[in-house]
Amino acid sequence: MTTISLKNRIPAKISxxxxxxxxxxxxxxxxxxxxxxxxxxxxxxxxxxxxxxATVTGILALGTTFVIIAGGIDLSIGTGMILxxxxxxxxxxxxxxxxxxGVLGAVLFGGLIGFVNxxxxxVLGIPPFIATLGMMLVASxxxxxxxGTKPIYFKEHPEFQLLMNYSVIPGMRFxxxxxxxxxxxxxxxxxxxKTILGRYAYSIGxxxxxxxxxxxxxxxxxxxxxxxxxxxxxxxxxxxxxxxxSAQPVGGMGLELxxxxxxxxxxxxxxxxxxxxxGTMIGALxxxxxxxxxxxxxxxxxxxxxxxxxxxxxAVYMDILRxxxx
Amino acid sequence: MSWKDPLMQAPFLELRGINKSFxxxxxxxxxxxxxxxxxxxxxVGDNGAGKSTLVKCVGGIHPMDSGEMFxxxxxxxxxxxREAAQLGIEIVYQDLALCxxxxxVQNMFLGRERTSGWVLNExxxxxxxxxxxxxxxxxxxxxxxxxxxxxxxxxxxxxxxAKAVLWNSKLVILDEPTAALGVAQTAQVLELVRxxxxxxxxxxxISHNMNDVFAVSDRIAALYLGQMVAQVKTTDVxxxxxxxxxxxxxxxxxxx
Ligand SMILES: Nc1ncnc2c1ncn2[C@@H]1O[C@H](COP(=O)(O)OP(=O)(O)O)[C@@H](O)[C@H]1O
Ligand SMILES: [Mg+2]
Numbered sequence: 001m002t003t004i005s006l007k008n009r010i011p012a013k014i015s016x017x018x019x020x021x022x023x024x025x026x027x028x029x030x031x032x033x034x035x036x037x038x039x040x041x042x043x044x045x046x047x048x049x050x051x052x053x054a055t056v057t058g059i060l061a062l063g064t065t066f067v068i069i070a071g072g073i074d075l076s077i078g079t080g081m082i083l084x085x086x087x088x089x090x091x092x093x094x095x096x097x098x099x100x101x102g103v104l105g106a107v108l109f110g111g112l113i114g115f116v117n118x119x120x121x122x123v124l125g126i127p128p129f130i131a132t133l134g135m136m137l138v139a140s141x142x143x144x145x146x147x148g149t150k151p152i153y154f155k156e157h158p159e160f161q162l163l164m165n166y167s168v169i170p171g172m173r174f175x176x177x178x179x180x181x182x183x184x185x186x187x188x189x190x191x192x193x194k195t196i197l198g199r200y201a202y203s204i205g206x207x208x209x210x211x212x213x214x215x216x217x218x219x220x221x222x223x224x225x226x227x228x229x230x231x232x233x234x235x236x237x238x239x240x241x242x243x244x245x246s247a248q249p250v251g252g253m254g255l256e257l258x259x260x261x262x263x264x265x266x267x268x269x270x271x272x273x274x275x276x277x278x279g280t281m282i283g284a285l286x287x288x289x290x291x292x293x294x295x296x297x298x299x300x301x302x303x304x305x306x307x308x309x310x311x312x313x314x315a316v317y318m319d320i321l322r323x324x325x326x
Numbered sequence: 327m328s329w330k331d332p333l334m335q336a337p338f339l340e341l342r343g344i345n346k347s348f349x350x351x352x353x354x355x356x357x358x359x360x361x362x363x364x365x366x367x368x369x370v371g372d373n374g375a376g377k378s379t380l381v382k383c384v385g386g387i388h389p390m391d392s393g394e395m396f397x398x399x400x401x402x403x404x405x406x407x408r409e410a411a412q413l414g415i416e417i418v419y420q421d422l423a424l425c426x427x428x429x430x431v432q433n434m435f436l437g438r439e440r441t442s443g444w445v446l447n448e449x450x451x452x453x454x455x456x457x458x459x460x461x462x463x464x465x466x467x468x469x470x471x472x473x474x475x476x477x478x479x480x481x482x483x484x485x486x487x488a489k490a491v492l493w494n495s496k497l498v499i500l501d502e503p504t505a506a507l508g509v510a511q512t513a514q515v516l517e518l519v520r521x522x523x524x525x526x527x528x529x530x531x532i533s534h535n536m537n538d539v540f541a542v543s544d545r546i547a548a549l550y551l552g553q554m555v556a557q558v559k560t561t562d563v564x565x566x567x568x569x570x571x572x573x574x575x576x577x578x579x580x581x582x
Contacts, residue, residue: 196446202432214423
């Protein structure tokens, strides 16, 4: 008679929660620190600014969580997001589409970018790092080519900026964009925990060969996962453009690292197979608070990069330590 | 022992003339084999004889270069693990093919999740997983939600076997299930293997260990350098003869 007994090491779930608790504690510490360091930091308008920044990084990080849990990486999300912003400008301003169509078109365009990533990775067999690095450059270049290197303004559609900035609660600054972010968090959490897509993200990241042997079409599901991450990129791009009432064709590089940092700080393993949406959201808040706090305490731009870079290194190193221990 | 008179019963699985090469290396040569329901057929052979390759051809992982495969007398073609599963063929691979980060239930249902609408039906899967483990006489506590990484070797093997029998499978093939196990765990797994056959399944057990082979098998099929050199009843041969078949491809007093 075989017995499957209760014993052995700390279950993965508890060790994951410990990491989240640690991340949450760090968030509080950073918040308190900056509150003392700058009188401006803990004001409503600054906190709303942090939330808006966290919205864009956080939405990118939601899709990235799936990609990383499935054992992949997506470096194209930063410049991809910029390209999606440019595309919604093209659709609305150049082509005169109504706002809803311009928004939907740009989100689907993001999905297309993700689909191409997924295809390159699972059908052509290009390693995720290289495939999405290539896409990062392609998207960055396309943004400049399509826009003629100039920002696109939403002259015909001034209401487009409401998508991010409209105040949901009258009298309080609670932007619609943040509400959209909250809804997306719930959607992502449900998909990850309750659906087949989420299950296969974990199983592919945990043991891709075993998943294939179990009859799962791994290539198909990887394409779906990258495409879904692309949809999140599209949404983030649209919201970022709405926030500024203009599509800025430059930049975006570095945002992918912030999103990846958010995911890793939240306890998702770069090795794949482990992670959670809750963790990623704490991670996204940490990144947003840190970036904002360094700015309002007048830390020079160059030093901000140094600090955020170090945080990323520490988060990845902690991931390695966790894996060794497990 | 429940094996029946072979004349009375057509084999569940029959292989004929299977050839398989990897590049210039021919790994399987004209292999024939039959496997009957209610019996444990031991597939023996030296390292590199082609046992795993044969099993992977049956399981739809490697396409065979030529050859025929029959299930209950009718010819079938298997191109993927999924198609093999649809025919009732389940394979417990040498490396077990479990996802460490998933729990027991999630592993057992991987690739064949139960859903209600869009949502995974966890209670139903958990209940079925428990039922299967119980039917295999596996005593479980409230632990089917334990990640597989926290299980011992024997427990992992048990989960892999339970995963294979969850699907109304008719043929279960186990590739060296006891290779990495201690004495007690080996005995448990062999008991499980025997129970599967006694429940009417066709079972193929790949093993190096003569004690295992003689403990549970009804028939022995011996591969030597990719050729099937003998298929005999276990009661008709001795340890020494089987060892000779494995190491030299022939055995005195035993016509292949
Ligand atoms: N995917 C593969 N590609 C090339 N050669 C292989 C492959 N799989 C197995 N072989 C070769 O086929 C032969 C038989 O291997 P295998 O079927 O694993 O033997 P066994 O399971 O009997 O030990 C070995 O020589 C092995 O190196
Ligand atoms: Mg083998």
